[in-house]
Amino acid sequence: MYFENEKLDNLLQDSKLVIFDMNGLIVDDEPIQMQAVNIVLKEYGIEFTKSSWPAGLRDVEFFKLALDKKGIANGHELLKELELKKSAVYKKIIQSQVKNIARLGIIEIIKMISDSKNQKLALATSSSKFEVKIILGKDGLDLKNYFEFILTGDKVKNAKPDSEIYNTVAIKMKIPPDECLVFEDTDVGVESAISAGMKCVAVPNEFTKKQDFSKATYLVNNLTKKARIL
Numbered sequence: 001m002y003f004e005n006e007k008l009d010n011l012l013q014d015s016k017l018v019i020f021d022m023n024g025l026i027v028d029d030e031p032i033q034m035q036a037v038n039i040v041l042k043e044y045g046i047e048f049t050k051s052s053w054p055a056g057l058r059d060v061e062f063f064k065l066a067l068d069k070k071g072i073a074n075g076h077e078l079l080k081e082l083e084l085k086k087s088a089v090y091k092k093i094i095q096s097q098v099k100n101i102a103r104l105g106i107i108e109i110i111k112m113i114s115d116s117k118n119q120k121l122a123l124a125t126s127s128s129k130f131e132v133k134i135i136l137g138k139d140g141l142d143l144k145n146y147f148e149f150i151l152t153g154d155k156v157k158n159a160k161p162d163s164e165i166y167n168t169v170a171i172k173m174k175i176p177p178d179e180c181l182v183f184e185d186t187d188v189g190v191e192s193a194i195s196a197g198m199k200c201v202a203v204p205n206e207f208t209k210k211q212d213f214s215k216a217t218y219l220v221n222n223l224t225k226k227a228r229i230l
Contacts, residue, residue: 015181022125056186105224126153166196
């Protein structure tokens with residue numbers, strides 16, 4: 001037993017594969033993501049705010065969206081250049097903060113599932129291997145080795161809300177989708193998981209709490225043992 005709420009705990013215990021998103025769910029890094037993107041886009045006169053930030057997209061999609069809105073031509077080379085610049089800025093900012101921005105209950109639930117003999121644990125993130133190493137590696141939260149399989153956004157063709165990333169994880173882990181449980185913090189992430197035929201618990205953060213989570217199996221306030229269904 002982990003959750004005190006019976007419905008949540010039954011859902012968790014009945015799942016053979018538990019899959020976590022990373023950015024915004026394991027760590028509350030949306031403010032840092034936005035800060036890094038804004039620094040890179042400053043020369044183009046573009047700035048995202050909390051209300052306009054499109055949480056859940058891959059870096060290249062952030063930049064394409066922003067430049068398209070400004071009518072600025074953006075080919076593959078420019079988008080890749082911006083992505084690399086953003087990664088460098090993000091790394092510089094987050095390295096000193098990562099251990100302080102883990103979301104409530106996340107470390108405990110990951111370790112509990114990892115210790116279970118009946119469940120497998122995987123990560124499905126739109127981010128790159130670079131960010132996974134920074135956040136979950138030994139210099140970060142040191143959680144990387146708890147996951148049996150990690151799939152990053154640069155390894156799939158179609159980004160969330162497409163179901164490809166979750167379909168791929170289920171196939172790789174040899175677990176039927178209806179026996180998988182996903183934890184997500186964005187509406188696009190929830191749609192991706194549900195479209196894959198999985199159950200999904202939404203755990204929104206300050207940047208995503210106003211999104212539409214009506215497709216989620218449950219909407220909860222955090223991932224502590226005392227988590228409440230909203």
